[in-house]
Amino acid sequence: MIQLVSVNVVNESIFDVIILVSDGVKSLSLLEGKYNEIRLAVENFSKICCSLDEGNDWLIPSEKIPAKRLIYSSTGSIHGDFDDVRKYMKAGIAAGKRFLMTGARSPLLITLPTERFPAAQICSAIGFLHSLYTPLLNREKIENFVEKADLIGILEFKKCQKIENFVPYGSLDDFLQGIQSSFNLCRDIGDGDPQRMSPSRVVEYILKEFKDSSIKINVIENKDQILKNYPLMAAVSRSANNIEEHRARLIWLEYxxxxxxxxxxxxxxxxxxxxxxxxxxxxxxxxxxxxxxxxxxxxxxxxxxxxxxxxxxxxxxxxxxxxxxxxxxxxxxxxxxxxxxxxxxxxxxxxxxxxxxxxxxxxxxxxxxxxxxxxxxxxxxxxxxxxxxxxxxxxxxxxxxxxxxxxxxxxxxxxxxxxxxxxxxxxxxxxxxxxxxxxxxxxxxxxxxxxxxxxxxxxxxxxxxxxxxxxxxxxxxxxxxxxx
Missing domain, CATH: 3.40.630.10 (Zn peptidases)
Structure with missing residues (x-):
């Protein structure tokens, strides 16, 4: 799993690209001060790109910032009656796809906060991580599998009172690490094909992933027991009962x-x-x-x-x-x-x-x-x-x-x-x-x-x-x- 880390500065040499998610150039005023070089890089680029605020993503070169390059992903307007925070998730996904095209390995993600959507930072980061997910089948068939990024920095940008009360400073990376883990497990099972994630192999996967955890697992797989205690489930499983990997299993998880x-x-x-x-x-x-x-x-x-x-x-x-x-x-x-x-x-x-x-x-x-x-x-x-x-x-x-x-x-x-x-x-x-x-x-x-x-x-x-x-x-x- 890709490691996440919270940072409060952008001049760290460990990051090879800066990713900025924002609703528009006007919001860049939030970057004044120690993030001024990023603001100037985007503002200068906006002078030659009139569609910067229309929900697109761009790769912007800049010698003024340590990473020398910046990905700007615009949410588009967030002030309309029917705009919602999903625009940040979509912008994060677009930024992730653009990041993969650069060949960079250690991005620093900055999402400019907004009073209207206090979860904008979370949604943007989840969208970005979504683009970096590798399906389980691909991970298993590559002998020495390497994640699509080595390290992701999350700049915890605190300028809004709602944000301050929403996620305590210094904990966003921990929260996102937990979300990434749960999302990956969910996708591994949900996206797995009928053979890789047959009932028997779902059981194997669950037992492996939750080994040595605080989750108690009980698997019911005996056909006679299922027929006796879960007759409706047994009826659904009838056509698969003679195929070991496809017959029904019941997994009890307790936390x-x-x-x-x-x-x-x-x-x-x-x-x-x-x-x-x-x-x-x-x-x-x-x-x-x-x-x-x-x-x-x-x-x-x-x-x-x-x-x-x-x-x-x-x-x-x-x-x-x-x-x-x-x-x-x-x-x-x-x-x-x-x-x-x-x-x-x-x-x-x-x-x-x-x-x-x-x-x-x-x-x-x-x-x-x-x-x-x-x-x-x-x-x-x-x-x-x-x-x-x-x-x-x-x-x-x-x-x-x-x-x-x-x-x-x-x-x-x-x-x-x-x-x-x-x-x-x-x-x-x-x-x-x-x-x-x-x-x-x-x-x-x-x-x-x-x-x-x-x-x-x-x-x-x-x-x-x-x-x-x-x-x-x-x-x-x-x-x-x-x-x-």
Whole structure:
């Protein structure tokens, strides 16, 4: 993994290129003082380049700065009604691609802060690191693999009060190092092809990556045990049961933090390593990119996805019921579940709360966090019609798993699966009117990580980290406030 380091000066000889991400030349006034040479280099270049502020990236030579060259990546306008912090992430990605063209090895990344987007520095750096990711298959086939950079410097630029309160000085590199590690693991699994990341090899990878860590791992892979305790998951795995590397596995990961525990998350992620469509075979181009149908578990569904998750969700529900000492429990499912959510929200995930979760405005708060960190989340509400849709049409069954048509041809095609999971798991008995209400949120993430075959950008992983982990660490003390 590429090493990151925080710096507060730009005259270090260890950096061979300076990368500046900014919304425009006018913001360069923030560089006055000890960063004046960088400001002058860009301002002089702007006199011969009239499109410098239009969202492009440029390589600017300069003898006045130690690195002798500077990459300027513009976000374009950030002041419009519908501009958001993702412009910084895109500018970071563009800067990373330009950096790779230079042959440099040790960049110094400077992102000019803005009051409007306090997470601009984080998003810019994540975009830059995204461009430097090398897929697992490529890393494994190169005998002496070398990362695309030796060292990345992060200039912690503090000129705005909001930034000062957002990430304490001297800790941004630590936070980004952790984000880079989690993103790489997520991409390794999520982007891996169906052979390299078959169920058995996902298990091998997880055991290797979390070896000697504080995470407790339990793998259930016995076919008879899965059939007995997870019958719906076993049904999904039937066609693969005779192929050792492709039959189902259930991976339990448990992490118990240090200090006071204020929240307990029970998360079920869908991990279908290749979605062929099952009995309703995906034909034409419909199977293209279906190796990413496991991204819900990587961040941590089609008809088969909701079945695969229902058993584990049921067990999680029972764990919550039994674990009366669990502080502030919250159940979640995360899945690349429906094409409907892609048509509905495009680049956004959809969050659906049950009654207890909605009572505390969980999805709304997650939406606010997503806006701050550039991984948008839309809130979808559940109605009685969604539950009625999954009522069985025959007397011999209680639930109908899905209709005959795909989600994209079904009214409320991504809300229905959430209702099905609530009913199938028994969470329908854990609502606000029950003796023991349990918060539950379903996240349908569609294709928010990016479409195959491009390298994925894990989402809504950053939003979940920012919402559940960041406020509890040394990095930040902040609160997302609902706008009434």
């Amino acid at each position: 118990i933090g240090e200090g006071e525990i204020t929240e307990t998350l029970f998360i079920v992620g869908k991990g279908v390593t290749i979605d062929t469509g099952g009995a309703n075979l995906k034909v034409g181009t419909s199977m293209y990119g279906m190796s990413r149908d496991k991204y819900g578990s990587a961040v941590l569904a089609d008809a088969e996805g909701r079945l695969a998750m229902a058993d584990a969700l049921t067990e999680m529900k029972e764990l919550v019921r039994r674990a009366l000492k669990a502080r502030n429990p919250h159940l979640m499912t995360i899945a690349t579940l429906t094409g409907h959510v892609v048509l509905s929200y495009g680049h956004c995930s959809a969050a659906m709360d049950n009654g207890p979760a909605r009572a505390v405005n969980y999805a709304e708060q997650l939406k606010q966090t997503g806006d701050v960190f550039g991984q948008p989340v839309e809130v979808s509400r559940l109605f009685s019609e969604d539950f009625a849709f999954h009522s069985s049409d025959v007397q011999t069954a209680q639930l109908k798993q899905s209709d005959i048509g795909p989600s994209v041809q079904t009214l409320r095609g991504h809300q229905g699966p959430a209702a099905f999971l609530i009913c199938a798991s028994g969470l329908s008995e854990c609502g606000l009117d029950s003796a023991h209400p349990i918060k539950y949120t379903h996240l349908d993430i569609g294709h928010v990580m990016g479409a195959y075959p491009k390298c994925s950008l894990p989402s809504p992983l950053l939003t979940l980290i920012a919402h559940h982990i960041l406020p509890k660490t040394k990095f930040q003390e902040w609160e997302v406030k609902i706008i009434s």
